Amino acid sequence: MGRITTNVGLASGLPIKDIVDQLIEVSSAPRNILARRTEDLQAQQLAIGTLSAKLISIQFSLGKLTSSSLYAAKKATSSDATALTATISDSSSLVNSTYSFTPVRTATAQQLVSQRFDSKESTFTAQSFSFRTGGFVDKGISLEELNGGLGVRLGQIRITDKSGESDVVDLRFASTVDDVLDAINANATINVTAKAVGDSIQLVDNTGQASTLSVQEVNNGKTALDLGLSTISASGATTEALGNDVFYLHSGTRLSRLNDGTGVHFTNDAAEVDDLVFEFADDSGPIGLDLSGTKTLGDVVNAINDSTQLAGKVTASIAADGNRLELTDLTTGGGTFAVSNGVLGSAADDLGISKTAVGGTITGSRLVSGLRDTLLSSLNGGSGIEAPGNLEITNRNGVFSSIDLSAAETLGDVVNAINTQATDVTAAISDNRGGIVLTDTSGGSASNLLVASESGSTIAEDLGIVHDSAAEKVESGVLNRQLLSKATLLSSINGGRGISTLGDITITDTVGVRETIDLNQVDAEAKTIGDVIDRINASTLGVEARINDTGDGIVLVDTASGSGTIIVDDASGTVAADLNLLGESVEVDIEGVPTQVLNGTSSNSFAIEDDDTLADIVKKINDLDAGVTASLLNDGQGVRLSLTVEKTGAANALLLDFEEANFQFQQISKAQDALLQFGSVQESGGGILVTSSTNTFKEVVSGLSLTIQKASTTPVSITVASNDSGLVTAAEDFIASYNSLRDELKKLTDFDPTANTTGLLFGTSEALRVDTQLSRLVTDRHFGLGSFETLAEIGININGDGKLELDKAKFQEAYQTDPEGLQAFFGDDEKHGVASKFDSIVEQLAGETGGLLTNRTDSLQSTIESNSDRIAQLDAFLERQRETLLLQYAQLESILANFQATQSALSAFSPVPPIGSTG
Known part of the structure; x- marks a missing residue:
């Protein structure tokens, strides 16, 4: 028979389950007592864990008070935050001081507006339209490069013309020529x-x-002197006055500034390969020289003159004209004195000394173009003039001139030679500043205007001015001044913004070979354009990398002759995107052979097709996504094409190039850098100008960055002072952590005589020990730590409730008086500062091994686990007892049911009288 399944017995009518529950409840008394005891132990364990956590919280907050950065923290305050704001990037490199800055000019982006057209539906003939940033042939150099790198002491000058008119020209804020x-x-x-x-x-x-x-x-300044103008005094019929030479090479000239900023390409510094190879008259060559590590022209000169291999054979110096190097052979004999490139680099070419010696002396090529000019060698993407010679010009009156350009080294030399030697033909820099324009002023019609090279020369072709037409003007078009070379630093490209993130690029060639080029290998990071080119060419890919023909990017040319395209992706970083190489190649005809080429040019071009409208041109420009926004401007009488450059700064000025004379643009906003003057603007030469392509000047003073909010000629004071806000916050955190533990201790050790109740840890040694240790820490004197010995001395006091309070003014005074002493008070590990002592307390109380609270927690856990096991055993016993009782009641019900059945049967029994009996 099974156990009872209903609450009331069917036979007995008794509430069996209730009876069993009551019997079990009586038997459960020992188990319940043990469970309550275990719950109390668990509550104690939780309380001790809370104490441990709060001790660690105090330890953490005290640890913050030892941080050196808090004591070195600075704040920068501007006297006029509407004009100039300051942020601190590194407090450790700043000293408390007040600096004077003048926010001279904000950075602006270029905006150009075309001539007026009838409507946006005005149509054009087929032509090309391109633009790029940089490449101007007449860009003035920075004033800091003048006078042997000493620059110009800025101020004001007074100019008086020949009519007697005189005025002051303010050059206090001039940055460039x-x-x-x-x-x-x-x-x-x-x-x-x-x-x-x-x-x-x-x-x-x-x-x-x-x-x-x-x-x-003006005002005893030196500006005119430094600009070479102080000696100018032209009278009589003389209308032109040339100032002194103020730009010349010097020992500190950085190699990166040579060759119109394309620098000098050496071999890899780690390769220890010769950069220059010398041959001498005594036939003692070849002798190589490694120039690795040289940064300036003086370094190169010294490397040659101090070389033990070259001792007594050659001397090097900067030539007297200040524009080139000069090398002299000290040996004698019938050999040829010559200097050539090493195996890998182009140092001899880039230093201008791979030339024929005359009389034992190599007079190098010009290495800098001048104040506002371009080297001929920089034109045509760096190809220069292939075969220099005379330029032949016949004006429209039929007058012939042969222009001697044998000594020309710059485009300015060419312009000046034409203007002084040609008849009725003048030369000038073109309006777009990308080339030159020749104008026939003869007014004749007897001949076409003819421009050509003399036999054997390519000067006219290389300058793009070959001409045979009745037109009075000859436009060279953009002459593609070289913008970068293998020596160009990656950090200097993109208008000085450099590479956003150095990483790896993945290239797939036309036969499907895919390889990742590692450009950020530790201790071998790519630093120059040449590094990128060399690593691509060292791969197994069927791709040749080189500087493109326009000198403004890297070009990848297919050498695998596959049926696919060249594909470049950024595997990591942004190198491919920043080099304009991200994407897929296109087919280009190279000497009659269709070839896949991926050109990383910075030039952006599109085709204007016949009958394209002004609206079509706007869309094509914007579809390039090239950082230039085109829009239509309705001036009330017609429509103009507006071009706005997205990025600010002088380096982002546009050089426009279009074939036909359909466009004439007027600049309504100049691309210019922000200017910030450091120092006084009242004294002549008293300030230093700093430039930035944006309105933010990073690290203008070490650790301090500034942002111009608006231009002003009023100096703004930036005061750098100690910043105690972080330290005060850390002290407040420590006090809050300490007081939180105090509150917890009070709750856990409380005794209520009215209710006769106690806290969980009332009277325990653990709570008493924590209380004692904490009290001692905050009340004791701490000797040998410097000028402070107690918390009270620095403004941390104990109130009547045993809690800490901060006297903020006193704490700040302690910091201002002796910040080193305050830091030592908390953080001196050797002499056991407050934080170090508390670390010891925490280790004693809550350390992972041997800590008082830890041991107590472990002991409680052991008892709790033992009790839990015993409770589980009792629960099992009680369950068995319940089953037994239920079974017994079930048996009882069965017996009673049988009795009841028998009784019913007996009750229903009727006696039968004996047979034959009568009543």
Whole structure:
């Protein structure tokens, strides 16, 4: 028979399950007592765990008070935050001081607007339209490069023209040669034009008068002197006055600034391969020289002169004209003195000394173009002039001129030679500043205007001015001044923004071979354009990498002759994107052979097709996604094409190139850098100008960055002072952590005499020990730590409740008085500062091994586990007892049921009288 399944017995009518539950409840008394005891132990364990956690919280907050960065923290305050704001990037490199800055100019982006057209539906003939940033042939150099790198002491100068008109030209905020020329030429009082001629500034008097053109200093300044203008004093019929030479090479000239900024390409520094190879008259060569590690022209000169291999054989120096190197052979004999490139680099070419010696002396090529010019060697992407010679010009009157360009080294030399030697033909820099334009002023019609090279020369072809037409003008088009070379640093490209993130690129060639080029290998990171080119060419890919023909990017040319395309992806970083190589190659005809080419040019071009409208052109420009936004401007009388460059800064100025004369653009916003003057603007030469392509100047003072909010000529004071806010916060955190533990201790050790109740840890040694140790820490004197011995001395006091309070003013005073002493008070490990002592307390109380609270927690856990096991045994016993009782009641019900059945049967029984009996 089974156990009882209903609450009330069917036979007995008894509430069996209730009876069993009550019997089990009586038997459960020992088990329940043990369970309550275990719950109490668990509560104690939780309380001790809370104490441990709060001790560690105090330890953490005290640890923050030992941080050196808190005591070195600085804050920068601007006297005019509407004009200039400051942020601190590194407090450790800053000292408390007040700096004076003048936010001279904000950075601006270029905006150009075309001439007026009838409507947006105005149509054009087929032509190409391209633009790129940089590549101007007349960009003025920075003033800091003048006077042997000493720069210009900025101030004001007074110019008096030949009519006697005089005015002050303010050059206090001039940053480049262009700024100087613009300031003089913009002056409406004097009738004087300034221009750069070679390494000097020339002033031209336009008055037609015969007095004296002169320049004087203002307020005892040195600006005119440093610009080479202080000696100008032209009188009589002389209208042009050339200033002194103020731009010349010097020992500190950085190699990266040579060759119009494309630098000098050496071999890999780690390769220890010769960069220059010398041959001498005594036939003692070849002798190699490794120039690795050289950064300046002086380093190169010294490396040659100090070389033990070359001792007594050669001397090197900067030539007297200050524009080139000069090497002299000290040996004698019938051999040839020559210098050539090493196996890998192009140092001899880039230093201009791979030339024929004359009389035992190599006079190098010009290495810098001048104040506002371009080397001929920089044109055509760095190909220069293939075969120099005379330029032959016949004007429209039929007058022939042969222009001697044998000595020309710069584009300015070419322009000046044409203007002084040609008849009725003038040369000038083109309006887009990318090339030159020749203009026939003869007014004749007897002949076409003819421009050609003499036999054997390619000068006209290389300058793009071959011409045979009745038109009076000859446009060279963009001459593609070289912008980068293998020596160009990756950090300097993209207008000085460099590579966003150095990483790896993945290239797939036309036969499907895929390889990742590692450019950020530890201790072998790619640093130059040449590094990228060399690593691509060292791969197994069927791809050749080189500088492109326009000198403004890397080009990848297919050598595998496969049926696919060249595909470049960024495996990591942004190198491919930043080099304009991200994407897929296109087919280009190279010497009659269709070839896959991926050109990383910075030039952006599109085709204007016949009958394209102005609206079509806007869409094509915007579809390039090239950082230039095109839009249509309705001026009320017609529609103009507006071009706006997205990025600010002078390096982002656009050089426009279009075949037909359909467009004439007017600049309504100049691409210019932000200017910040450091120092006084009141004293002549008292300030230093700093430039930035954006309005933010990073690390203008070590650890301090500034942002111009608006331009102002009023100096702004930036005060750098100690910043105690972080330290005060850390002290407040420590106090809050300590007080939180105090609150917890009070709750756990509380005794309520009314209710006769106690806290969980009332009277325990653990709570008493924590209380004692904490009290001692915050009340004791801590000797040998410096000028402070107690918490009270630094403004951390104990109130009547045993909690800590912060006297903020006193704490700040302690920090200002002795920050080193305050740091030592908390953080001196050797002499056991407060934090170090508390670390010991925490280790004693809550350490993982041997800590008082830890041991107590472990002991409680052991008892809890033992009790839990015993409770589980009792639960099992009680369950068995329940089953037994239920079974017994089930048996009882069965017996009672049988009894009841028998009783019923007996009750229903009727006696039968004996047979034969009668009543």
